[in-house]
Amino acid sequence: MTARSAGALMAETVAPAALPLRPATRKRGGPWLGIASAIVYLFLYVPLFVVVLYSFSATKVNAWPIQGYTLDWYRELMVDDDIQESARLSVTVGLIAAAVAVVLGTLAAFALDRSTFPGKPAFRFFVVMPIVLPGIVTGVAMLSFFSMLGWPLSKWTIIVGHATFCITLILNNVVARLGQLPRSLDEASADLGAPPGRTFWRVTFPLVRPAILAGAILAFTLSFDEVIVTFFLTGRDKTLPLLIWGRLRQGISPEINAAATVIIVVSLAGVLLSNRLSKQTTFGG
Amino acid sequence: MQTVQNERKPEIDPARASGIPSIVLSDVFKFFGDVAAVNGISLDVRQGEFLTLLGPSGCGKTTTLRMIGGFELPSAGEILIEGQVMGDRPPYRRPVNTVFQNYALFPHMTVAQNVSYGLEMSGVPKMERKQRVADALAMVRLPQVEGRKPAALSGGQQQRVALARALVNRPSVLLLDEPLGALDLKLRKAMQLELKQLNREVGATFVYVTHDQEEALTMSDRIAVMSEGRILQLGTPGEIYERPRTRFVADFIGQTNFLEVDVVAADGTAIAVDLPGSGSLHTRIPDAGQPQGRMTLAVRPEKISLRKDVPESEMPGMNELSGRLEEVVYVGTHTQYLLRLPGGQIITVQRQNRAVGESEYFVGETPTVVFSPLSAALLAD
Numbered sequence: 001m002t003a004r005s006a007g008a009l010m011a012e013t014v015a016p017a018a019l020p021l022r023p024a025t026r027k028r029g030g031p032w033l034g035i036a037s038a039i040v041y042l043f044l045y046v047p048l049f050v051v052v053l054y055s056f057s058a059t060k061v062n063a064w065p066i067q068g069y070t071l072d073w074y075r076e077l078m079v080d081d082d083i084q085e086s087a088r089l090s091v092t093v094g095l096i097a098a099a100v101a102v103v104l105g106t107l108a109a110f111a112l113d114r115s116t117f118p119g120k121p122a123f124r125f126f127v128v129m130p131i132v133l134p135g136i137v138t139g140v141a142m143l144s145f146f147s148m149l150g151w152p153l154s155k156w157t158i159i160v161g162h163a164t165f166c167i168t169l170i171l172n173n174v175v176a177r178l179g180q181l182p183r184s185l186d187e188a189s190a191d192l193g194a195p196p197g198r199t200f201w202r203v204t205f206p207l208v209r210p211a212i213l214a215g216a217i218l219a220f221t222l223s224f225d226e227v228i229v230t231f232f233l234t235g236r237d238k239t240l241p242l243l244i245w246g247r248l249r250q251g252i253s254p255e256i257n258a259a260a261t262v263i264i265v266v267s268l269a270g271v272l273l274s275n276r277l278s279k280q281t282t283f284g285g
Numbered sequence: 286m287q288t289v290q291n292e293r294k295p296e297i298d299p300a301r302a303s304g305i306p307s308i309v310l311s312d313v314f315k316f317f318g319d320v321a322a323v324n325g326i327s328l329d330v331r332q333g334e335f336l337t338l339l340g341p342s343g344c345g346k347t348t349t350l351r352m353i354g355g356f357e358l359p360s361a362g363e364i365l366i367e368g369q370v371m372g373d374r375p376p377y378r379r380p381v382n383t384v385f386q387n388y389a390l391f392p393h394m395t396v397a398q399n400v401s402y403g404l405e406m407s408g409v410p411k412m413e414r415k416q417r418v419a420d421a422l423a424m425v426r427l428p429q430v431e432g433r434k435p436a437a438l439s440g441g442q443q444q445r446v447a448l449a450r451a452l453v454n455r456p457s458v459l460l461l462d463e464p465l466g467a468l469d470l471k472l473r474k475a476m477q478l479e480l481k482q483l484n485r486e487v488g489a490t491f492v493y494v495t496h497d498q499e500e501a502l503t504m505s506d507r508i509a510v511m512s513e514g515r516i517l518q519l520g521t522p523g524e525i526y527e528r529p530r531t532r533f534v535a536d537f538i539g540q541t542n543f544l545e546v547d548v549v550a551a552d553g554t555a556i557a558v559d560l561p562g563s564g565s566l567h568t569r570i571p572d573a574g575q576p577q578g579r580m581t582l583a584v585r586p587e588k589i590s591l592r593k594d595v596p597e598s599e600m601p602g603m604n605e606l607s608g609r610l611e612e613v614v615y616v617g618t619h620t621q622y623l624l625r626l627p628g629g630q631i632i633t634v635q636r637q638n639r640a641v642g643e644s645e646y647f648v649g650e651t652p653t654v655v656f657s658p659l660s661a662a663l664l665a666d
Contacts, residue, residue, distance in 0.1 A: 184389035190376040191354060191383045192377075192403035193454070194402075
């Protein structure tokens with residue numbers, strides 16, 4: 001329970017005793033706020049829940065009520081070479097895109113936090129841009145860029161495409177963290193005899209590392225289920241989301257439900273882990 | 286690494302024996318854009334001295350400290366530490382350690398790792414490091430927290446860790462940037478005494494920055510009162526308090542009555558001035574300058590006494606004024622009396638509450654206000 005709700009609870013239990021004539025403090029918004037929130041959450045999560053549920057359904061067609069439960073579809077996932085291959089591709093693309101973004105995004109974050117240079121606001125704007133650009137714009141732009149360069153489409157072009165928005169995630173995370181770090185920590189390190197390089201590795205980097213890691217996990221998660229940019233930039237390879245998209249033309253099979261469930265689990269785990277890392281930001285000194 | 290190690294923190298200090306100043310600032314300026322944060326400071330800090338830079342915020346005291354530490358470089362002028370010209374030497378190559386205002390402890394390291402950091406940087410072997418860390422923590426009376434992270438310590442404990450982390454390196458100069466600012470009053474008072482003792486024990490030169498005049502008076506060997514990037518007066522706490530040279534210094538340190546007076550006569554031994562409405566008064570000779578024209582007379586409230594009736598013969602040479610008591614403020618250890626003089630000026634008198642049954646004064650009474658010419662200073666501005 002949060003401190004605030006604990007406080008509210010205390011107020012509710014204590015106030016009537018002190019002032020017996022007054023009704024207990026009512027929650028703001030009455031019951032409607034609760035009902036509205038419930039509807040929103042149902043709207044968001046029921047479809048996900050249904051997909052997960054159907055992935056365990058014993059029948060071949062999605063039908064309600066579910067007749068029986070089975071793990072067959074997951075077994076089928078394991079032996080489906082196409083799915084195996086596309087899953088491997090998705091993981092590879094996600095890992096490399098996140099790695100590229102970690103290096104470039106971290107460097108950019110340090111540049112933004114530690115130095116002043118002409119055009120800094122513009123630089124920041126253009127680095128953050130890819131995350132808000134519609135995927136279709138990024139996709140079309142990069143596609144024509146690569147064909148202008150004469151690069152054949154492959155997993156490498158997907159990686160470059162994904163890296164553009166992954167950089168933004170890392171950058172935002174690291175800039176936020178650097179902003180929280182008192183500059184006096186660097187000064188204290190220098191004061192105690194550490195040249196700038198040692199200060200970086202002993203003080204600055206360890207303190208930014210959780211932010212970089214959180215950004216990297218988020219970047220991987222985003223890359224893992226990205227469709228639009230991938231659709232434009234892929235050659236013959238299919239990432240997992242693209243493969244699922246292609247198979248949907250033959251109808252929603254329970255196997256697709258199982259694959260979707262895997263993606264949901266990976267994404268959820270990624271977001272939770274990233275969140276957890278981001279929250280380790282308390283400074284004692 | 287080897288060269289850096291040799292340049293830092295010599296354990297036996299050759300400079301100390303030769304008697305040269307620990308720190309020399311000569312004509313130091315620091316500009317931020319067009320603003321002169323430090324506007325021409327020259328200062329010798331003695332070996333082992335506890336020197337306080339005292340002034341209101343924005344007076345340049347912290348900038349001065351940061352220039353000694355190497356965090357800012359002077360725009361002009363020179364800084365010498367232990368006889369060596371600092372020039373543009375970075376902080377990690379100066380024989381100086383700093384206790385930062387917010388402590389700046391490394392949050393991801395334990396207390397022991399924090400304290401050991403400087404030793405590690407200068408290549409002290411592991412076994413010696415361990416011993417010296419333990420010694421340093423014992424010195425600041427903070428044992429048994431070695432394994433904890435700074436966040437798990439109270440403000441006062443963090444303060445001690447910061448001190449230990451700096452002192453463990455045996456610097457010849459320790460810089461302290463308002464280190465007690467975040468502590469509550471009781472703890473602050475206790476730490477003031479401890480800092481003074483540490484200064485004597487370790488023998489390092491302490492340069493201490495504060496805006497708290499009481500803190501400065503309590504701890505310092507000498508105080509440099511600063512305003513607008515300049516040192517207005519440098520002296521022992523007694524000198525600064527008893528013989529302020531300017532109105533700013535008298536006003537900033539302690540409480541003072543300021544009276545506008547006209548100089549009537551001045552010779553080598555005494556000065557006569559006219560206080561409008563009250564007549565002639567005598568003052569001591571100012572430390573510098575020839576008194577003339579309209580000046581400010583400064584008298585501390587505790588140097589003034591009240592008398593019900595005074596036989597002329599009893600107090601030859603004392604200044605006497607008549608005043609009407611307008612306000613009595615009881616402050617526990619002492620009582621403050623506010624009197625209005627015939628010329629309309631208000632004068633504050635402070636009297637120690639010694640014993641019950643002392644003669645009391647009530648609002649509306651007209652006691653005589655008495656102070657010695659030696660307690661009255663003429664100030665230029």
